[in-house]
Every structure is written in structure tokens, then in C-alpha cells.
Amino acid sequence: MDKMTQLLKLLENTKSIEINEFRMDFDELELYLMPAIQQAVQKSVETRKAISQEALVMEEFKVPIQDYPGQVAEVQLGKGTRKPVYLGGQQALYRFEEAQPNPPVVTFDVFDIPMPGLPRPIREHFEDVMESPGEWAKKAVKEYGANMVTMHLIGTGPKVMDKSPREGAQAVEEVLQAVDVPLVIGASGDPVKDPLVLEAAAEAAEGERCLLASANLDLDYRKVAKAAMDYDHAVLSWSIIDVNMQKTLNRYLMKEGLTQTDIVMDPTTCALGYGIEFSVDIMTRTRLAALKGDTDLQMPMSSGTTNAWGSREAWMKKDEWGPTDYRGPIWEIFTGLTMMLNGVDIFMMLHPTSVKLLREIGETFVNDYMTTPLPEIDNWITQLEG
């Protein structure tokens, strides 16, 4: 063996060498010096080859379980006269690693005005109750099994009906009377007025532990945080497809005195076909960060799944695409389901069929691995009709 090959051999398990003052990474040495003496190097490759030609030995099957240093905080919604619902609390990504504490939760959208803009497949189900938020909420809970109700105070929008915060609070009171599930309280999306509306609503719902939607960097999030603390509610922390924005906002909210168990995050749900993959990436990164121990991101996540209805494939009449009656619900399920599979805990939804199917799948998430009787599929090739 010539010198260079010996050197290479010597360095096989070394990362760098030190020659007096001169220091160079082994990689660099090899890269810059070798082409000149390539013959020598050829030989050292032989040793590597031997390793790849090991016999076909089978290792034992082991369930691939990972260790997670962090865990997701558990947030309680509903107190006082509400039946409580719990979000989050996961200590692992999958149920085969660690039992999942809480099934995904669905909250039905209810509005304080009749909402003529809602797509027909949804209006059909709620036409008779749209004049009354209380009746609307009741129907969502009684007929469609909503775990929660989201009271959207759209009517308070200055360009909508400019209802006063007081009037908004009254709609909240009406819904609190009508149902005993926890509420999400949403405003109109006006950065100036929203904090005032949420404050009035929070006061009206004191002690009921609602989720105030939302605090974000564009409005007076301090006021929203304070309203939550004064009247015992939780806050929805809304960021726009940006993990760092989410971290910053959560940190600000915690500086105001809220804790992990008072915050739910909304990293923004882009609908199927309209950037859903961005949401997939953000949700995945956020949940992995939580389990790795990032305390700024250890809160449960929420999805504004109703965004799906803004997609033209969901509502636009077009014969070659088939009936919107089927397309709409599927668009909402796909959007919600995709978020659920990437870590989201609570879903704001509109259509009864979508809610039903999402929950059917979501509820299996809290069972343990291989404890459910499985359907017989061994002979599917001959048994499947059609």
C-alpha cells in the first residue's frame, strides 16, 4: 500500500487531522488532493463494498415508536353551565406510540345574521332557523351532533350591519341559553372593532370558558387576552401560514398572563386545491415542534375548515363536474381530514355530512392499535360487487 492509501486507512474513523498549526477536514483533504492520485484511492473503496454485500439476514419486527420530550397542552373549553370539551394533550404523534387522550372536536358555524351568502347545500339544512342564532345552534347540536358551536358575530362588522358590541353579546347570551355545549365566539374580522366585540361577549359569557376568536398581530390582542383572563375564557391565536409569526404571537399572549392551557392556535387552513399543502407543512412542523419541546408551540390547533366552501369546485354549478350537493361536502371533508391527519384538534365546519364523516374517522383515533374488530377482507377480489 502506498502512503496515501495508508493515510486514508488510518483516517477511516477520524473526522479531521491536526498537523501542528495546520488543520483541515478530512473531507477537504480528500476532495482537494485526491484527483491527482486517484489510483491509490480506488483500493480503499473495496472495503466499503464488502459491507454492502452482507448476507440477507432478517432482523426482528419492532413497532417503530419514538421518544418525544415534549407534549401538547390540554385545553378545557366549557365550564359553568357548559358540558366541558378537552382539546390536545397528546404525548406522541400516533396512537400506536401512546394512547391519544382526546378525539378531534367539531364546532358548527352559527351566525348572528341570516347569511344569504352561504352555499345552497348548507342553507338547505338551516333555512328554517337562520333568523335565530339560538334555534340555529340548537339544530346543530340536536340534529347534527355538534360538540360545540361557533357564534360568528358577523353582524357587528361596520360594513355589514354595524351592530353594537352589546347586541353581539346578546346573541351570545341567546345561544348560551339555547344549548349547553361550549362556544367559540368570533367577531367580524374588523381589527378595530373586534376586540371591543369580544370583550363585551366575554363579559356576557363570564365563567363559561368560551374560545375567543381571535387574537392576532393586526389588532389589540392585549385587550382580547385581558378579556379572556378577566372572564375565564381561552383565546384563539391566529397566524398566517408562518410558524415564526405563530410563535411570536403566542409569546406575546403568554406575556399578557395567559398560559399554554388558555391558548388554541389557528395557523390558517388553506382549502383543498388552494394551497392546502402549505397548511399541511405548517401544521406538521408545529406539531413536531411541540413534541420536541418548543414551549411556544405546545397548544392544540384549530382549523377554519369552512374555508373549503370558498373553493369554486365546492360551489360552482358546472355539469361536467357533477352535482355540487356531493362536491361541496367532499371538499369540506378533504380539507378537514387533511388537517386532522397532520395534527389539528378542533374543526370549524358547516355541512352535516362533512361533520359526520370527519368524526367517524376522528373517533377511531382514540382507540388503541389493533383493538377494534376488523372487517374480513381476505377475499375482496371475488366479493366486491360491480
Next chain:
Amino acid sequence: MSVSAMDIYRLLPKTNCAKCGEASCMAFATKLSEKEMDLELCTQLTPDEFDTLEDLLAPAVREVIIGKGDKTVTIGGDEVLYRYELSYYNPTAVVIDVSDDLPDNEFEERVKTIENAEFERTGEILTLDAIAVRNKSGDAAKFAAAAEKVKDAKYPLVLCSFDPAAMKSALEIVGDQNPLIYGATENNIEEMAELALQYECPLTLFVPGDLEKMKQLSHTLRAKGLKDIVLDPGTFTGEGIGDTLDNFVMIRRLAVEERDDDFRFPILGIPALLRLNSDEDDVTKGIKEATIAATLMNKYADMIILNGSEIWELIPVLTLRQGLYTDPRKPQAVDPGLYEFGEVDENSPVLLTTNFSLTYYTVEGDLKSGKANCYVLVLETEGRAVDVSVAGGQFNGKAVADLIKDTGIEDKVKTRKLIIPGLGASVSGEIEDDTGWEVAVGPRDSSAVPDYLTKME
């Protein structure tokens, strides 16, 4: 977990002979690590060296090719568990089954439906990938007859039968087309492996609900010299969907993180099984089948077999696939600036949209199909949609004013009226103040824009 360029470089000849087309071995190694070149291009390797490198370069999940010539689909090839880390490679192949028990005319019609199913989204035509012929009859002659009927079909084939005799009779007809054999089970593994070797076809291993056994049988196949294997751990629907998901996730984790060679293969899911023994109506079955498809595509299915062929069921499935398999490393944006549609002159209307590619192509499609004549200003929103960029602050008055100045639109039109998307209504005042233009809030969805422009005239 892709291999570093340095690890590859170590195994190259290091002569910098440039026969591969790259200036140096290091440059070639870099291209290899980024999957931009094929190892075959280096002509200076001994067969052993080639094998070692090929092994090193192999993705965590083996790529399996089904079909031949211009009738092929490739599945697998993934390196990561989460798409944000790199990208998912070969999109999930979407396959529809056809039963060998159907009367001739129905069979033919179904094959046509499969071949013709397509849907255009953002400038891309989305289609299906393969046809699964299913030996429902249990009869070898019928299965062979069905194979004969799809011999000249447009797509590659999956042959579904657990009966080796039936499989053999079908392979005698289409075995030279490299179909995917489905499948080997605990009971027929010897015969099926034999057929796969004889016809040099990829083989699916079906072991429902038992990963331990799946590992053993996969190992058996590998020991026999089979390389192109597809794994079907069973698609249990209803209450069983949780177990199905767990099995899919475990297989992929074992492949990517543990590099367990018995699991480094593409996964097949069969949402069609939702229809097994179901007495629900057809629409509900269709919606549920699509739902299972969405679930499995999100968690690692490299191929799915559906039974439903209604376009309203396929559109969301194909759309989800398009989204999940977009490369996250490439910005989803078009160049900002001024675009012209139809015949424009100094009186043409001026529209505003964002440079998020989905938004732009949607608007483009609508303007073209509506034969609109107009200018479109495309705002740099770092690839964000209208609502997202309004909320995120990229869609603002100052940015629009700069865009108007940079594009020189004021020299091209006499009007000073800008039509902005309905979703941007909340910043209309700000845009007016900063640009000095009059702002009209247009429709929320661009499909209504051509009509809107006609009415304006």
C-alpha cells in the same frame, strides 16, 4: 435523508475525466445527491463499484415501475416522512378496477370511462394512472379474456387475482407489458413469486393486518431475488381505519427511519374495500370511498385502487394529489408584472391579482375562457393568495402603487381605474389613497370577471 455529495464523491473514480458531462467528479456527485442526474452517465465504474453506488443512492422507498414504453407509471421513491423536509416524489397512482365478470359492453364502457377521466386544474391535466383488472369471476378463462380486452388500453395494468392459475393465464396475454401482479398472500406466495420472476413483473404482497408476518413474507420474496415489491397491509374501513393508518405509518417509518429493507417498498391502499358488504346508497359510498382515499394519500399510499368512477368523486382525489405532491422547494409563484389578455388598447380595463400561481392560473383560465380583453397587474405577494396576503400585509396600497409605477401601465392606458379582487375589498381605500387611481371592487371569484367586464362596458 438524502445522501451527501461527499459520500457519493468518495466512491467515484475521482479522475475528473468529464465523460459524464460534468466538469469534475465532485460536480457529478453533487448532481447525483440532488437527483438531477443518473449514475449510468459515469462510464468509468466497474460493475461492483456501480452496485455499491446504486445501493447508496437508492431512495428509502424503492421506485417501482409498472407498465412499459409510453404506458408506464412509477410509484415510490420517497426519502422523507414529511413533505416539508424535501418533497414527496412520484405522485400516488390512482387506479380504478374493472371486474372480469362484466358483460362485454359494460366492460368496454368502464375501460373508456377510466381512460377518458380527466380534469384540468391550474394549467395541468389531471388523469388516472392505471387499470386494475379484477378476477371477480374466480375463473381463469374469464380473467384471460379480460386481459385480452385491456391489452391495448391506454394505461398500464394491475392484475388482481389470488389464484396462480388465473394469474398465469392472464400473464400469458399481457405478461410482456410489465403489469403489477396482485397478489401474493401467505397461501400462494411460492407460485406467485415464481410467476413474477418468470415474467419479470412487479409483485404485490397482501398481508392484511399483520406487519410481523408481512415482514417475513417480504423477506422471503427478497431472498428469492425479487426486487420490485409493493406492499398492501390491508385497507380496513369503518372502525378499522385507525388500524389501517397505523400500519401505513409504521411501514413508512420503518423504511425511512430504520431503513428496514423488508419495508422499503411502495404501499398500496384500496379505498374500494369501503364498498364491501355495504348497504349504503351509491352517493354515500362514493363520498366515503373518496374520504378513505384522502386519508391514505395523506399518510403514504403510493397507489390506490378505487371502484367509484364518478367525476365528482375523482376531482377532489386528483386535486389533493396535485397539492400534496407539489415540490415545496419551488416557490408557488409567477413573475409579478403586467400581463395582457385578448386585444388591449388604451381604454382596456386594468385588473389586479396576486402572484400566487394557483391564483394567477385560475384568473388566467377564466379570462381566456371568457374571452376577456384586459390588462392584469400581478402583485408580488411572495406567492400568497389574495385573502392570505391581505391578512399578511403584502397586499397593500404602497405595493400596488409601486407596481403601477414599475410596469408603466399609466403610459399604456388612459383610464385610471383599477379592478381589485373581491377578497381585497378591505384595502380598497388604502389602494385609492396610495395610487391616486379609482378602485372598483370586483367579484370574489374570478369566474365572474368576464361577465363583470361586459357589464361595465
